[in-house]
Amino acid sequence: MTTTTTTSSPIILIAGHWLGAWAWEDVLDHLATDRSRTVAMTLPGLDADDPERATRTLEDQVAAVLDVLARLGASAEEPATIVxxxxxxxxxxxxxxxxxxxxxxxxxxxSGPVATGSAFAPDLPEGLEELPLPSLDLLAQQASLDGLSAEVLERFRARAVPEPGPVLRQPVVLTNDARRSVETTLVCCSIPGAQVLELARDGHAMFAEVTTLEHLDVVDLPTGHWPMWSRPRDLAEVIRSAAARTS
Incomplete structure (x- = not known):
């Protein structure tokens, strides 16, 4: 008789622009996994105490993620889940x-995978060292703030760290098609999953890479762009399910 066991892979939580490991505090409170195998990380350039943070690059950030993977013991036999x-x-x-x-x-x-050659802000002037968090009014025009209280928005504004210019300008160069075979979950919050898939099929630059993925699950979690604050318990459940490995 074959016995099936379920374990949890190591987990790395990585927040977006202006944010560090602190952004995951509410999710970690609900993430019932081994804390020794779960790391919320601050990418280089987003540590307010780093005197050289404005010069950090995408390569620095990649190296930092790879370092965390190594510290967690990630391998082909025991790969990690990256959020x-x-x-x-x-x-x-x-x-x-x-x-x-x-x-x-x-x-x-x-979020979603980027296409080779893309950069977040390729036209950002070279003389601009960093991009601070915009005013909340402007931010609301760029991304949905649904579900965020005044207290959360104030914490966001107070703790946000300007994004390094080199990270925003550097194009992403991808060469290995094996990246597309990694199992993938799209957690769709500010845009419904059906709409994301439609945009991907239509070749929208922001979503086109989704059509190349070989193993894709789509989870709708309706809320704003920062679900780690607006729906932390539900997001933790999605992450816990994604990290489960059956053998």
């Missing part, structure tokens, strides 16, 4: 390109 929110998709897409065998599943939170 990438929003603008973390640049460095995480590069990690998938370079070491796909180390990733059990990637969970894109209101």
């Amino acid at each position: 990438a929110h929003s603008g973390a998709n640049g460095p995480v897409s590069l990690v998938l390109d370079r070491r796909p065998e180390l990733v059990h599943r990637v969970v894109w939170v209101d």
